[in-house]
Amino acid sequence: xxxxxxRYRRGRLAAAFGGLAAATLAVTLAVPAAAAGSTLQAAAAxxxxxxxxxxxxxxxxxxxYTTIANRExxxxxxxxxxxxxxxxxxxxxxxxxxxDRIVNWARQNGKQVRGHALAWHSQQPGxxxxxxxxxxxxxxxxxxxxxxxxxxxxxxxxxxxxxAFADGSSGARRDSNLQRTGNDWIEAAFRAARAADxxxxxxxxxxxxxxxxxxxxxxxxxxxxxxxxxxxxxxxVGFQAHFNSGNPVPSNYHTTLQNFxxxxxxxxxxxxxxxxxxxxxAQQYQGVVQACLSVARCTGxxxxxxxxxxxxxxxxxxxxxxxxxxxxxxYTSVLNQLNQGGTPVPNPGNPTPTPTQxxxxPTPTPTQxxxxxxxxxxxxxxxxxxDRFNGTVTIRANTAISGWxxxxxxxxxxxxxxxxxxxxxxxxxxNVMTMRPSGSGALAAGQTVSFGFTVQHNGNWTWPxxxxxxx
Numbered sequence: 255x256x257x258x259x260x261r262y263r264r265g266r267l268a269a270a271f272g273g274l275a276a277a278t279l280a281v282t283l284a285v286p287a288a289a290a291g292s293t294l295q296a297a298a299a300x301x302x303x304x305x306x307x308x309x310x311x312x313x314x315x316x317x318x319y320t321t322i323a324n325r326e327x328x329x330x331x332x333x334x335x336x337x338x339x340x341x342x343x344x345x346x347x348x349x350x351x352x353x354d355r356i357v358n359w360a361r362q363n364g365k366q367v368r369g370h371a372l373a374w375h376s377q378q379p380g381x382x383x384x385x386x387x388x389x390x391x392x393x394x395x396x397x398x399x400x401x402x403x404x405x406x407x408x409x410x411x412x413x414x415x416x417x418a419f420a421d422g423s424s425g426a427r428r429d430s431n432l433q434r435t436g437n438d439w440i441e442a443a444f445r446a447a448r449a450a451d452x453x454x455x456x457x458x459x460x461x462x463x464x465x466x467x468x469x470x471x472x473x474x475x476x477x478x479x480x481x482x483x484x485x486x487x488x489x490x491v492g493f494q495a496h497f498n499s500g501n502p503v504p505s506n507y508h509t510t511l512q513n514f515x516x517x518x519x520x521x522x523x524x525x526x527x528x529x530x531x532x533x534x535x536a537q538q539y540q541g542v543v544q545a546c547l548s549v550a551r552c553t554g555x556x557x558x559x560x561x562x563x564x565x566x567x568x569x570x571x572x573x574x575x576x577x578x579x580x581x582x583x584x585y586t587s588v589l590n591q592l593n594q595g596g597t598p599v600p601n602p603g604n605p606t607p608t609p610t611q612x613x614x615x616p617t618p619t620p621t622q623x624x625x626x627x628x629x630x631x632x633x634x635x636x637x638x639x640x641d642r643f644n645g646t647v648t649i650r651a652n653t654a655i656s657g658w659x660x661x662x663x664x665x666x667x668x669x670x671x672x673x674x675x676x677x678x679x680x681x682x683x684x685n686v687m688t689m690r691p692s693g694s695g696a697l698a699a700g701q702t703v704s705f706g707f708t709v710q711h712n713g714n715w716t717w718p719x720x721x722x723x724x725x
Contacts, residue, residue, distance in 0.1 A: 535582075
């Protein structure tokens with residue numbers, strides 16, 4: 255994130271590009287009516303995504319602020335406290351206190367953390383600004399290593415490098431002191447971050463990369479494509495998404511997210527705020543959420559602040575809550591859009607899952623149901639996270655069958671929040687899902703087919719029960 259003056263200049267540069275029509279990207283994931291989330295984090299979890307916010311350590315004593323943050327968001331980014339100047343104000347002397355305060359608050363409240371940012375041309379400490387060449391390269395890599403190592407195991411994803419490309423039509427790298435250490439500096443930073451924390455997702459983060467037609471967007475895309483081809487460890491791309499009337503959400507935003515995702519990386523909306531008010535602002539927010547929900551590898555959205563008055567663009571009232579903490583029209587549009595569901599994230603949540611209470615995960619005995627004799631349904635456990643787990647059901651035809659259906663029953667307060675590889679329906683309670691094949695259900699004797707789902711367990715880790723019926 256940079257200064258308001260810089261951001262408004264970018265807005266004027268992008269003024270020619272139109273807004274995103276909110277109705278153009280609707281993709282719905284069928285979920286039972288009872289699954290509708292009443293908060294942003296709960297609604298986002300329906301499709302396996304997170305919904306986060308940026309937090310300032312200085313506001314953690316504000317009760318209204320922390321109440322909203324705790325209730326609505328499950329991914330936390332430090333607004334400034336983990337940037338280079340805050341982390342290492344003097345060379346070799348690291349100040350962890352403010353960063354720790356945010357990380358500890360997040361983890362104590364059951365939230366994940368995005369680390370922002372390890373290497374950036376801006377907000378460098380004075381001692382680093384005065385360096386150049388190999389000395390600067392060494393200092394940058396040492397900073398990346400020390401900070402990522404210190405927070406190892408506590409960070410979901412790092413913005414390893416921030417804002418390394420220039421604005422305008424050149425598609426060039428930004429002329430910064432880091433760039434002048436050699437064109438491979440970004441790659442070097444990613445490799446150092448991977449060595450320091452192998453479990454964290456590693457992201458490149460930038461602004462004005464929202465429009466697929468922009469030269470800057472294409473330049474970042476080509477870098478990521480090159481990194482993936484050469485095995486440089488990059489897992490995700492962050493889109494800051496600071497919008498205003500001069501720089502609205504582009505009509506091809508979904509295309510941008512999808513094209514990056516097709517490279518084999520996650521895409522994350524990392525610093526979302528949209529200046530404005532009323533229905534216009536609400537529609538813009540809805541369009542952004544809709545675009546993310548339609549891309550399977552768009553794993554989450556972070557808004558840059560809690561209330562309008564907490565924003566670095568406070569005069570533009572760009573957030574989902576007003577200065578008094580009241581929900582705005584934009585909040586309602588986001589919540590409603592999230593509750594419509596979307597393409598489920600293939601592997602949602604933390605890549606290193608930890609049960610909420612270790613040792614409480616049961617070891618259920620029923621893993622198979624013989625069904626009607628024509629087919630057998632077998633359950634296998636998938637990935638587990640603090641708040642949910644994946645399951646797979648394998649249908650095996652005992653004799654040749656022309657079709658099948660399988661029921662999956664979960665126990666209160668569990669609920670199924672995402673499915674794949676089938677066509678689900680639910681009973682009135684929302685506890686019993688009947689899965690049928692999306693196409694032909696014909697199977698030869700001994701042939702198998704599988705479908706999967708995500709269960710939000712709400713403290714109950716019990717496996718679901720199954721039936722299988724053949725026709």
